[in-house]
Amino acid sequence: MNTLAALVIVVAALSFAHAQTPAGVTNRTLLYITNPTNAASISNAVRVASGLRLRMTAADAQKYMREHGMSQTNLFSLSLDRGRTLTCFYPLTGDASSLVLKMQCSEPPTSGLFGWKNPLLEEAYIQSRGTKIVSILLTNAP
DSSP: OHHHHHHHHHHHHHHTSEEEOOTTOOSSOOOEEEOOTTOBOHHHHHHHHTTOBTTOBHHHHHHHHHHTTOOOSSOOEEOSSTTSEEEEEEEBSSSSEEEEEEEEEEEOOSSSSOOOEEEEEEEEEEEETTEEEEEEOOBOOO
């Protein structure tokens, strides 16, 4: 039970931070856990994300977020349906909250079950500890 608790703590710590190794360290490995340097507040994230457009391409949405000072520190997206939908997380300051962009691919694979293409933005919201706390209105304007 203690091993499971320790594993959960380590995974939780790594999921909300990123690892860095100092430059020039070659003969030993050091691991520092740091908070994301670009983490925004919830109010700032809502302000930035409200400028996104419904059905915006994933590349355009990520470019927009970078231009407004927000980037994914943990570069991953979560998909539970063979890549048809993507969920991208942007960490925020505070109590384990993040901005979530949900996208759905518009082009099915040419063959098989995998290989969906052209993800388009469908929803944006703020979540805290896995629970949606703020929905963000996306505009239809180009």
